[in-house]
Amino acid sequence: MATHKAIATMGIKQPLDIITVSTISPERDEVRVRVEWTASTPLDLHQNDGGLLVKHPQVLGDGTAGTVVEIGPEVKILKIGDKVFGFTWRKQEEKAHQDYCTAPEWLFAVLPERYTLQQAVTLPNNFVTVFHAISTDWGVDLPWPKLEGYVPEEKDKAVLIWGGATSVGQYAIQILKYYGYTNIVTTASKGHHEALKKFGARWTLEYRSSNIVQDILDTTGTDIRYVLDCVGSLEGSMKPVSKVAGKGCTVAILLPVVVRDSSEDNDPLYGMDTQGCCDWEQGVEVKGVRTHFYLEPDIMHTMLKEGIVEPNKQKVIEGKTMLERAQKAMDALRRKEASGERLVWRVSDNLEDK
Structure with a gap:
């Protein structure tokens, strides 16, 4: 052989x-x-x-x-x-x-x-991740092909993408914009803000701000409907998200939960429990995103070909x-x-x- x-x-x-x-x-x-x-x-x-x-x-x-x-x-x-x-x-x-x-x-x-x-x-792995996080974990319909004039019922609801400059975050913003979502809030370092606004983010916030929780609340109030945590860091993203997600919010977090990052000096520590590691407000639905699913390849081909995503x-x-x-x-x-x-x-x- x-x-x-x-x-x-x-x-x-x-x-x-x-x-x-x-x-x-x-x-x-x-x-x-x-x-x-x-x-x-x-x-x-x-x-x-x-x-x-x-x-x-x-x-x-x-x-x-x-x-x-x-x-x-x-x-x-x-x-x-x-x-x-x-x-x-x-x-x-x-x-x-x-x-x-x-x-x-x-x-x-x-x-x-x-x-x-x-x-x-x-594209492939993180494009697929976005579709499954939104459609499966958020439970939001992403009809394909999208009919002309399609408008989602919750188009004006605040959607938080934590980690907008990540590969998943970039595709999430572009895909949500394509489906008509108008109130996308994202966190990223300032150097990425202009690009993320072009992708479709309405609000871009500096994730390293010492007041990031208050910054998000000042921007959205307590009316965040969906959160996609593209980082999955216990301290760096999940705990701040748990302070802004209120009753009725659905939070999807990329797995694994990174308790400690790998570095040249430290070994990593991972978890899979998205519920028990943070103090979530009652009525917040928290999901762990598992990325390995199948997606009709025509969607990926067409969205790239037509410039819907870059x-x-x-x-x-x-x-x-x-x-x-x-x-x-x-x-x-x-x-x-x-x-x-x-x-x-x-x-x-x-x-x-x-």
């Missing part, structure tokens, strides 16, 4: 390494994609440094962008040579941090013209080898070197199909 290289965790906070894995030929509706670009995520750090929900060695990556090189007999849409991007995560052969991934075609969207794979790979800005991680690039990206995550941009890197060292 043919084999190829993959990036894997070796143990808690250990350096990444290359392992050899089988190259899986597609069956039924599957395609094999030569992985050319990926975007590293906090989940990669959580898995490597904290062992979150993994057993080492673990092949990493869930954001894939590349070229279809082989198709299964039941594939209906994609063809060999198509440039695609997708959210692939369920099994080792689907993971992104390897030369090839094999997954069902419905996990991929075709790359629209005028965009590069490098740009498109900033790709995140990219910080390209350079290196001579796949392993060097992967390790530099992991180190950059740990050091929090990216703000308002995604850490993206070229995956395969061999861009010729075997």
Whole structure:
């Protein structure tokens, strides 16, 4: 059987390494994609440094962008040579941090013209996260396709996006604007405020302000209907959010709860309980957002093609080898070197199909 290289965790906070894995030929509706670009995520750090929900060695990556090189007999849409991007995560052969991934075609969207794979790979995981947080955890309808003249019933209700400059936050603001929400409040450092207002935020607040709770209350009163916490930090976001979320508010928090961040000097500490770790007012509904779900790829393709959403800005991680690039990206995550941009890197060292 043919084999190829993959990036894997070796143990808690250990350096990444290359392992050899089988190259899986597609069956039924599957395609094999030569992985050319990926975007590293906090989940990669959580898995490597904290062992979150993994057993080492673990092949990493869930954001894939590349070229279809082989198709299964039941594939209906994609063809060999198509440039695609997708959210692939369920099994080792689907993971992104390897030369090839094999997954069902419905996990991929075709790359629209005028965009590069490098740009498109900033969408899949966090774009999906936004749709599921809003539709599943908030319980808000996001009809697709959106009919002309559609106006949501709660369009003027205050919506708080904590961490608007994060990848999830940027897509949340753009998608909410597209669906007609007019009273979007977000927190971010001042350098990102102008861009977030262009995306659709009505109010932008400095999250590092010592008076951030009062700033939010002065802006919204106590009438916040929905909150999306894109950070999930116990001290940095959840506790402030718990002080502004009143009765009738629905709060969705990206998991895991980060009790202590990973750093070069400290090991991380995570939790999964969003309810018990804060003093929530009675009548506040709190949900933990689990990001690994499926989304119809036509939505992602169309929203990108029509300019409804913009790709995140990219910080390209350079290196001579796949392993060097992967390790530099992991180190950059740990050091929090990216703000308002995604850490993206070229995956395969061999861009010729075997």
